[in-house]
Amino acid sequence: MKLTVNGTTHDVDVEPEMPLLWVLRDELGITGPKYGCGIAQCGACTVHVDGEAVRSCQLEVGDVEGQITTIEGLGTPAALHAVQDAWIEHQVAQCGYCQSGQIMAAASFLISTPAPTDEEIDDAMSANLCRCGTYPRIRAAVKTAAAKLNGA
Amino acid sequence: MSKAGKIARRTFIIGSAAIVGGVAFGTYLAKRAIPNPLLNDLADGEAAITPYVKIDASGVTLITPRADKGQGAYSIQANLIAEELDIDPRTATVTPGMPGPAYYNGTVLAEAVPFPAYDQGAIAEAMRSFMAVPAKLLQMQITGGSSTVPDSYVNLRMAGAVARETLKQVAANKTGLARADLRTEDGHVVLPDGSKIAYTELAADAAGTPPVTDVSLRDPSEWRILGKANTPRLDMVAKCTGTETYGIDHSMEGMLFASVRANPGIGGYVVGFDATAAQGMRGVERIVPVKHGVGVIADNTWRAIQAVNALNIEWGPADYPATSAEIFETLEAAIGDEDAYDHRQRDDGNVDDALADGEVIEASYRIPYLAHAPLEPMNATVRVTDDACEIWTGTQIPLFIRDKAAKITGIPAEQVFVYVQPMGGSFGHRLEMTHVEQTVELAMAVKGTPVKMTWSREEDMTHDYPRPAAVSKARGKVVDGKVAAFDLSVGQSAMASSWFGRLMDMSIPGPDATITTGSWDQPFDIPHYRVTGYRAPDMVPVSSWRSVGASSNGFMHDGFLDELIHAAGADPLAERIRLCGHDTSRKVLEAVGDLSNWAGTDLGENRGRGVAFCMSFGVPVAQVVEVTNTEAGIRIDKVYCVVDSGPVLDPSNFEAQVTGGIIFGLGHAMGAELTYADHMPEQNNFDTYESIRLYQTPVIEMKALSNASKIRGIGEPCVPPAAPALANAIFAATGQRIRKLPLNKHISFA
Numbered sequence A: 001m002k003l004t005v006n007g008t009t010h011d012v013d014v015e016p017e018m019p020l021l022w023v024l025r026d027e028l029g030i031t032g033p034k035y036g037c038g039i040a041q042c043g044a045c046t047v048h049v050d051g052e053a054v055r056s057c058q059l060e061v062g063d064v065e066g067q068i069t070t071i072e073g074l075g076t077p078a079a080l081h082a083v084q085d086a087w088i089e090h091q092v093a094q095c096g097y098c099q100s101g102q103i104m105a106a107a108s109f110l111i112s113t114p115a116p117t118d119e120e121i122d123d124a125m126s127a128n129l130c131r132c133g134t135y136p137r138i139r140a141a142v143k144t145a146a147a148k149l150n151g152a
Numbered sequence B: 001m002s003k004a005g006k007i008a009r010r011t012f013i014i015g016s017a018a019i020v021g022g023v024a025f026g027t028y029l030a031k032r033a034i035p036n037p038l039l040n041d042l043a044d045g046e047a048a049i050t051p052y053v054k055i056d057a058s059g060v061t062l063i064t065p066r067a068d069k070g071q072g073a074y075s076i077q078a079n080l081i082a083e084e085l086d087i088d089p090r091t092a093t094v095t096p097g098m099p100g101p102a103y104y105n106g107t108v109l110a111e112a113v114p115f116p117a118y119d120q121g122a123i124a125e126a127m128r129s130f131m132a133v134p135a136k137l138l139q140m141q142i143t144g145g146s147s148t149v150p151d152s153y154v155n156l157r158m159a160g161a162v163a164r165e166t167l168k169q170v171a172a173n174k175t176g177l178a179r180a181d182l183r184t185e186d187g188h189v190v191l192p193d194g195s196k197i198a199y200t201e202l203a204a205d206a207a208g209t210p211p212v213t214d215v216s217l218r219d220p221s222e223w224r225i226l227g228k229a230n231t232p233r234l235d236m237v238a239k240c241t242g243t244e245t246y247g248i249d250h251s252m253e254g255m256l257f258a259s260v261r262a263n264p265g266i267g268g269y270v271v272g273f274d275a276t277a278a279q280g281m282r283g284v285e286r287i288v289p290v291k292h293g294v295g296v297i298a299d300n301t302w303r304a305i306q307a308v309n310a311l312n313i314e315w316g317p318a319d320y321p322a323t324s325a326e327i328f329e330t331l332e333a334a335i336g337d338e339d340a341y342d343h344r345q346r347d348d349g350n351v352d353d354a355l356a357d358g359e360v361i362e363a364s365y366r367i368p369y370l371a372h373a374p375l376e377p378m379n380a381t382v383r384v385t386d387d388a389c390e391i392w393t394g395t396q397i398p399l400f401i402r403d404k405a406a407k408i409t410g411i412p413a414e415q416v417f418v419y420v421q422p423m424g425g426s427f428g429h430r431l432e433m434t435h436v437e438q439t440v441e442l443a444m445a446v447k448g449t450p451v452k453m454t455w456s457r458e459e460d461m462t463h464d465y466p467r468p469a470a471v472s473k474a475r476g477k478v479v480d481g482k483v484a485a486f487d488l489s490v491g492q493s494a495m496a497s498s499w500f501g502r503l504m505d506m507s508i509p510g511p512d513a514t515i516t517t518g519s520w521d522q523p524f525d526i527p528h529y530r531v532t533g534y535r536a537p538d539m540v541p542v543s544s545w546r547s548v549g550a551s552s553n554g555f556m557h558d559g560f561l562d563e564l565i566h567a568a569g570a571d572p573l574a575e576r577i578r579l580c581g582h583d584t585s586r587k588v589l590e591a592v593g594d595l596s597n598w599a600g601t602d603l604g605e606n607r608g609r610g611v612a613f614c615m616s617f618g619v620p621v622a623q624v625v626e627v628t629n630t631e632a633g634i635r636i637d638k639v640y641c642v643v644d645s646g647p648v649l650d651p652s653n654f655e656a657q658v659t660g661g662i663i664f665g666l667g668h669a670m671g672a673e674l675t676y677a678d679h680m681p682e683q684n685n686f687d688t689y690e691s692i693r694l695y696q697t698p699v700i701e702m703k704a705l706s707n708a709s710k711i712r713g714i715g716e717p718c719v720p721p722a723a724p725a726l727a728n729a730i731f732a733a734t735g736q737r738i739r740k741l742p743l744n745k746h747i748s749f750a
Helices: A020-027 A082-089 A099-112 A118-125 A135-149 B003-010 B073-085 B122-130 B132-137 B148-152 B155-175 B199-206 B236-240 B301-310 B324-334 B398-409 B434-445 B457-462 B496-504 B549-568 B572-579 B583-595 B651-671 B722-734
Strands: A002-005 A008-011 A046-049 A052-055 B014-019 B022-027 B050-056 B059-063 B093-095 B183-185 B188-190 B196-198 B256-262 B270-274 B284-290 B293-298 B312-315 B341-348 B361-367 B379-384 B389-393 B416-420 B451-454 B470-479 B482-493 B528-536 B607-616 B619-630 B633-644 B699-705
Touching: A020 B301, A046 A099, A052 A099, A082 A099, A082 A135, A082 B236, A099 A118, A099 A135, A099 B236, A118 A135, A135 B651, B014 B050, B014 B155, B022 B155, B022 B199, B050 B073, B050 B155, B050 B199, B059 B073, B059 B199, B073 B093, B073 B148, B073 B155, B148 B155, B155 B183, B155 B188, B155 B199, B188 B199, B196 B199, B256 B284, B256 B301, B256 B434, B256 B457, B270 B293, B284 B301, B284 B434, B293 B301, B293 B434, B301 B451, B324 B470, B324 B482, B324 B528, B361 B549, B379 B434, B389 B398, B389 B434, B398 B416, B398 B434, B398 B496, B434 B451, B470 B549, B482 B549, B482 B572, B549 B572, B549 B607, B549 B722, B572 B583, B572 B607, B583 B607, B583 B619, B583 B633, B583 B699, B607 B722, B619 B722, B633 B651, B633 B722, B651 B699, B651 B722
Parallel strands: B059 B093, B256 B451, B389 B416, B482 B528, B633 B699
Antiparallel strands: A002 A008, A046 A052, B014 B022, B022 B050, B050 B059, B183 B188, B188 B196, B256 B293, B270 B312, B284 B293, B341 B528, B361 B470, B379 B389, B379 B451, B470 B482, B607 B619, B619 B633
């Protein structure tokens, strides 16, 4: 089957029930999306399908319809996305393992909610787990990213 | 100076050695009994040192042997070297290098001496110096015990300074100028006329120049990197762009993927298994019995996990009680049992006489098992050939892994290579190596082919080697509105011998200090004050969990102190300050009062606040938690925290460790526990093992004092006070005193 990831189309020969996460990681070598729980509890595997954040550990590859974007496709060290830029500005990451998912969740959230309130940020970002406790800086970085995206 | 002190001091000697095309600077060990990890790079007959700095024509490499689990260890180690070397650490290659015994950790054991950390008398200090010797003998290259900064603070700056002065000497020799007339800047030696020579151009000659070891360290007022706000972490861009390669991301040509299921009753054997269904599944290459379990090697991790789930395995019994109820009965039975008596390191006044009459206040506390549950599950990639074993894994104990792999494979230890990978958290979990042992066994079955083994989250949590469960009985008395007597008896299985038993295949003798760490060693002058540790039988195999013994003792000790203060009718903060007999700690308590406006705040309806104090890893920490009792449950509004760990070397990351520690402490106190049935935890993923979420996270304000005479690490000490400060706040808001964790068994959270 064909899969378009970060603008590149790949031919993959896998069973349709394999979760997208493992197709990305083990078949295509795209390791930005992380395995944390496998049951949609932690959000480390979050990617975008046509701009919308999804849990790639829960999405069977056979059900994928649309363009997939992973953290690697959102921005690069040389050309950062505004959310990544805000994350670096606030020095959010500790171990960093959840941050691919946090950033993908935030990027999608800020498309649908460009000027979020504190409560909306808390609601939207609470689906992603961070074991190191970087939450205060995530809060601050989402606000900074919103301002950057709004051209402030 | 004692003899022990001389031994410790000698290890600071920095030397240099030639490497291909350049020079290396590092710790020179006078007796050279410990082999050098760079030896393979050295030509015959050339000096062996343990390098921290390597320079050749291609650039500067900084070697940072303490593992980075997320706490920023690589950045701080690199910054310590760079501060004296005069380079921008972002232009250097930073690598943990190959593990070597000369990177032993002289500090991690230092707090195991029978003196509280605030005692810096001559005997206590001599004992601490002496503890560096067994660490060296045990080749303990360990990251843990909040020891990276104190252990590296002098050595790494010395390595940078020796390298800098030697490079200046080479430039002096070349130009005919005096070394004193030269200065250094951003990777160059600068001549008086302003012209520059790059370090990389001097490296080859530096190899033949005697190192300049008569150097002194710069005064902190001259620092450019250390102590400065907004110093970025070196790994931040990679971690925000998905380009950091963790152990679980490691990839090699021809690599196979694997997963394992081991007996969920830890230590129980495999009676037999039926692999018929698994064998026929797509992508399955091999099914391999491993110690206490069965592994599947496949062409994809998901396929391996699916096949592991399809195995039908009959398990033998584990040799500890099957249920939480039996485990807690056993712990409680240990308290007061003469045969279980382990140690009593605090026995001030006469507790028995003080509690013989009058009103005695009594309470019982209970602490659950807790999983470490870093977000990256345990994994390893191993390739075994006829004469070598290579291991890529995120670990805090590379040399223990090397030796264990040597034992399993029969390959000599010097042919076992451990490449330490970036880590997605640890909290103590990566002080274990069962997953590596299993992967070595799998790789032996497909010699020459690398195998990456990943535990499923369920396997990881089941085999977590949790923080020990503990119970305590507390008795005390108040007289004239003051705390007069405090007697705490703690019952716990031994942690240190359980852990060391797995690492070294041997038990360690003597008492287990972790049973009372965080309670016996608190800086309070209570007239009659006693803490006793009782060692319950070994049950669920247990391990170090962020802040170790203080994570549980901090809750029991401060919680009961709060009860006594309440019974005395005293102010919780004022009475702690009055009782505190240690100047640095008292200032921390006073400062948290100022920061939280303790005296001037009127919290209003349905609100409450609690203060707690715990000194752990030598760092006094005081926290004030403010809560509101809402209709939906308790909401944590705000946390104030004051610490004193000496000079702060990286303010941004320091603040991250303080807030992260508080959130870690609060979150587990609120809702986390492992309960046991049929010998296995009933929680094996984040749906049942609750973790704090962003919406529950309070606003945190912190302040660091620097009155402490020694520099200390900050990765752990902010964890212990969070749980008691929260419980004390809930008591203040609701009148409900909760003595058993997790708190949400007794009260709801919003």
